[in-house]
Every structure is written in C-alpha cells, then in structure tokens.
Amino acid sequence: MTPNSQFDAVISISPSLWWDSDWLVLKSAELLPAKRAKPLRWFLSMASEPNEMASAFAAQIKQLQDGLGANSTGNASKQLHWFYKHFPDETHDSTPLVGNIEALKTLFAGWNAVPEIAVMPLKDLKHFYRQKSAEFGYDFPLFAQQYNVYGLKATYEQKTAWGVEILPEGTRAFPNSEVLWDSLATAYDLDGQLEQAIQASDKAVLLAKQTDSVFLNEILSQAKRLQSQAKK
Template structure:
C-alpha cells in the first residue's frame, strides 16, 4: 500500500504525448503513404535518447488503441517506451499477400515489395525525423496479420518482433504455413520474437492457424509460453481468445502480445528492488533474448527509483533517480521523484533543490503534474521553517 500511494500518480502518466501525421512517397510502391506518429511523452526530456519503434499496419483503424495501450504499459515499465507509427494501407490485398492468385491477378502477391518499403523507405524516413533505436516491432491483424507472419518468417528482416492477430494464414491454400517448415529454421543474424493469436473465427481461419501452430511445434518445439524462454533465433508464442470476435480481438490481442513479447522484461515487477548496477546488468543479460540491449528509459528510472526509495532503500533510489535526471535532464517528473527520494533519505536541502528544478520545468512545459509538484515543493519548504 505504501508503494501504491507513493507511485500511483507518477506511474499513471496519461499525458498527451507528442503526436503527428506525415506522408511519405514510396518509390518501391509508387504511392503516397499516410502515417500517424505518437512519440513517448518523455521524448522531449532528452536530446539523444533513442526509442524502439512499433509499426502498426492498418493504422487508420488500429493506431489509436495500440498507441494508448503502449503509453499505459510503458508507464509501469511493463514494456519499453516506444515510438508508435500507424501506416495506412491503400491496397491491402496486394500489399499483404505473399503470393499472387489467378483470380486476383495484379491485385495480390505484393508482400515482398511492401516489406522492402517498410524496412528501407519507412524506417529510413523515420530515422531522419525521429530518434529511433535499432529495435523494430511490427503488428498486423487479419490480412495484415498474414503479412506480419510473412515478415516474422523472413530470415533477413530488419524487424526484431512481430505480432499476428488472427492472421489470414489460409491464403493460397495455407501457402505460408507450408513454407514455414523451412523458413522457421533458416539462419538468422538476430532473434525474432513472434506472437500469434486466434479469436473465435471458424473454418479456414481456425484450421490454418492450428496448422501453423502444429508446424511450429514440429519444427521448433513448444512455444516459450509453455516452457522456459528459448534461446533459439525464432521464438514464438501463441494465445487464443475464444470470447473475442475477429473484429474485437485486436484490442486485447495487441495488449497480450506486447506483454508476452516483453515477459520478464521488467526488472522489478513487484516490490523486490535492485540497485542501479544490478538493473544495468539485468538488461545487459536480456540482450541474448532480444538481440538488443535496452538502456534504461525515463519511465524505468522513475519506477525503479521510487520503488527503491519507498522500500527503504533510499540510497539506491537516489542513485537511480540521479542518473535518470542526467539522462533526461528536462523531465519534471524525474526531478520531482528525486526530490522525494532525497527527502526520504533525510537530505532536505538537496530535496528542495531538486524540487525547485521540477517546478521550473513543470511551469515551462505546462505539465499536468504541476499542482502535485508545487504541493511537494510547499511541503519541503515547510520543513525548513520547523
């Protein structure tokens, strides 16, 4: 309860993150593509910190709920803070299908071109405009789920993880399912983490999904969701949502996908705390699983620092939050949390200095936390008068 009362306001950060729209021209697709962008709310708190990217297919319908859930989950360090990019698709059938069918001649079979667009033109354009890290996740539903499955099985893809919600694996007589027997064991230079799910869909959708799971089990063994995490280069996870329909499943499916892909990623999910050195070692050890070493983000510094402070490891909390303010010097929340840690550690003068910095930054950014930050500042000033 002590942690809940101390952290609830700072961890439930529903601040309106920087968002925007942009259009890029694809030479590969010979088309103009509309994008929606949502940056982490901490993006402006540093000038050099880089964020992983989550590319959401069918962005016009799937972007908003996924971006909101990413913001919530990352605020509690359940998943990393991500730049979320919604990509609108002008020709879903052609873009998302890996083979061309006679009845859809010239209107299908463009998946490889679309993959090249995403991995070269899109990621390059994002890299020129935003501070993106070299870790990329792709999410797709239905026909877009077929495409994200195709990307997951492509050995030389630039994506590190893929989400396939109710994928249309039935396409072309289960073509991708059959191809997966050899693609799943193909040589890779980095790990791929692949989440697949199915809702209450009947007939060919369900049978193709079942066939894909059987194929993966036969080729790679049971998914890590059934046994301890695998170190194999293609790591797959599957879940079923029988109470969801094809239309409703993306909401819960993407949340469960992100939680599954980043299971055990949170270094301190409960009240057992770590010092800064142990936190960094923890994420260094995760590199073998993810193929990428995640640096501590602003939300993590805040979560881990406050937890340590409230669990009476105030020296640990101060150290974590001190480094957090160095990496994210414009974060009013981290400065305010550092003031809390100093106060709990009995360093009132330093707490007041940190609190004053938090107030200044909160006023400059018109922070939604201004009143709470001012309240702590007033409380700390009152201690000097006692």
C-alpha cells in the same frame, strides 16, 4: 519468418496460407531452423473459414508442431516462439478484433514495464532490463516512470543511496520531467542532502509552472517544506 528482419513479433489473423499451392507453408519450413540474432514470436489464429483456408492452416500448425514441438515452452534460448488459437465462433471479419487482442496478450505474457521487483541499485536494474531485452528481442531502455518508481521505492525502503543514484540518471535522461525532479528532491531530503534537495525542488517547480503540471500543488508543497527546513 525471415531471420533478422525488422519484425520480432508477428501476428497472423486467419492467414490465407493456401495461395500458390501452400507456398507459404512450404517456405516457412525452410525458415524454422534458421539462426536468429533475436528471438521471433509468432501468433497464428483461424476463425470459422472452411476448405482451403482451414486445411492450409492445419498444415502450418502441424509443421510447427513437428519441427518445434507442441508449442512454445517460454524458454528464452528458443529462437522461435509460436502460439496459435482457433476462434470457431468468429468470422473472417470479426476475428481481427478479438484475434489481435488475444495475440498481444499471448505474445507478451508475463511482461510488465514496471514489475514488482526487489529494490536494487542502478546497475542491477539495468541488468534486469537487459535480460528482458534478450528474452523478448527488443531493447527496453528505462523510461521516466521506471526511474521514478524504482528510485522512490529504493528511497522509501531505506536505500536512499540507491535512490539518489537512480533518480539523477532519470533527470539526465528526461530533463523536462517535473515529477522526476520532485522525486529527486525527496530522495536527497531523505538522504540528508538538504541543499541538493532544494535545488532539485526548485527545478521541479520551474518545470511544473512552465507546463501547468497537474502535480504543481504537490510540488509547491514540497518546495515550501524544504525551504522551511533550511530556515531552522
């Protein structure tokens, strides 16, 4: 709950909030309106624990409802998103098993590292993930799979100029990815840049052989096809 800590998402599984006369509940009330550089997402759950465990948890939920509303609306402008769930059929020992799974599903609902988004140029792609970073409070740099999927998607949907923009940046970020180099060869080929396609394919073959890649046969097949084109 402390603003701007290293944690941007918190999971509380059957928390013992009753210690020291509900000190944690009282302290959290002071932190609810705190300004935060990044949004905090908090998931709380309670199993079948009785007495002070249940009463302190109920007090915490009421405090959140009174201070922030019934539950998180999903509005990215909100600085504290909170969620809770009761597991009446679980025990203090079993709740972590189901609670953590439910918490992760809830905290990151709607997040997909490679969502079905429209074909777009590199600058718009980066803007899309910057928006996601603002929403979730984490930086989401593009990784190899994203470069590969979006680069090929653009290429196959007749936006080859975008493909040969996205994939080269991918190979710069992940120079040892034989898959990215092979995809770049595909993009260059479909963009009518055969010489660059062969160069990218040669790099893919070299890396695939060095790592005994499971994609070696496919990469060799494309290399052979490109070399045949060059001889025509």
